[in-house]
Amino acid sequence: MTQVVIATKNRGKVKDFEAIFGPLGYEVVTMLDVAPDMDIEETGTTFEENAVLKAETLSAALQTMVIADDSGLAIDALHGEPGVYSARYAGDHDDEANIQKALRNLQGETNRQARFVCVIAVAEPNKETYYVRGECEGEITTEKRGTNGFGYDPIFYVPTLNKTMAELTPEQKSTISHRGAAIAKLKEKL
Numbered sequence: 770m771t772q773v774v775i776a777t778k779n780r781g782k783v784k785d786f787e788a789i790f791g792p793l794g795y796e797v798v799t800m801l802d803v804a805p806d807m808d809i810e811e812t813g814t815t816f817e818e819n820a821v822l823k824a825e826t827l828s829a830a831l832q833t834m835v836i837a838d839d840s841g842l843a844i845d846a847l848h849g850e851p852g853v854y855s856a857r858y859a860g861d862h863d864d865e866a867n868i869q870k871a872l873r874n875l876q877g878e879t880n881r882q883a884r885f886v887c888v889i890a891v892a893e894p895n896k897e898t899y900y901v902r903g904e905c906e907g908e909i910t911t912e913k914r915g916t917n918g919f920g921y922d923p924i925f926y927v928p929t930l931n932k933t934m935a936e937l938t939p940e941q942k943s944t945i946s947h948r949g950a951a952i953a954k955l956k957e958k959l
């Protein structure tokens with residue numbers, strides 16, 4: 770089976786990638802499998818910078834093609850916060866604390882418009898790195914709903930489906946999500 774190496778340690782993202790690459794006949798391999806002790810510091814100020822950084826660092830270490838995903842939530846009323854800091858907004862990868870901070874900062878706010886952004890970078894030895902970007906529009910709820918997915922999914926409402934991201938199956942999520950949109954663009958390039 771052909772392997773795709775993803776420079777991530779986020780099990781939620783891995784599930785999203787498997788939902789899309791699995792049916793295409795690819796085996797998804799991640800940093801948890803091939804480089805569990807490696808930590809790539811996300812020093813960039815944009816999703817693009819961080820995605821390229823993660824893909825190129827792991828690709829150089831493994832000398833193989835690597836895909837990386839840098840993503841996050843941009844809330845209009847909070848001027849795009851938490852943005853590239855989505856994973857470490859309130860606590861390092863503490864989804865619950867991050868959600869509570871977002872809800873607290875939006876208390877009494879009527880503008881709930883937000884979008885998920887996903888930039889996927891592809892790095893390969895001796896080739897030029899490239900990236901694609903996907904977005905998904907939604908609204909921040911006032912309380913959590915649903916238990917699927919990860920991160921901010923329980924408070925991200927998708928008006929067209931009348932559900933939060935956490936109320937969707939992984940397959941449903943991939944058809945409308947920022948990650949699904951980015952992977953669709955990626956498939957055209959691979």
Ligand SMILES: O=P(O)(O)OP(=O)(O)OP(=O)(O)OC[C@H]1O[C@@H](n2cnc3c(O)ncnc32)[C@H](O)[C@@H]1O
Nearest residue numbers: 777778779838839840841842855856919920921922
């Ligand atoms: O860097 P890696 O190891 O890939 O994993 P990470 O969780 O640190 O990933 P990011 O640096 O890209 O930060 C993305 C954060 O944005 C949020 N996020 C991204 N995509 C999401 C999605 O589909 N649903 C909910 N939250 C998401 C979530 O809090 C993630 O931790």
Ligand SMILES: [Mg+2]
Nearest residue numbers: 779811839856
């Ligand atoms: Mg990260």
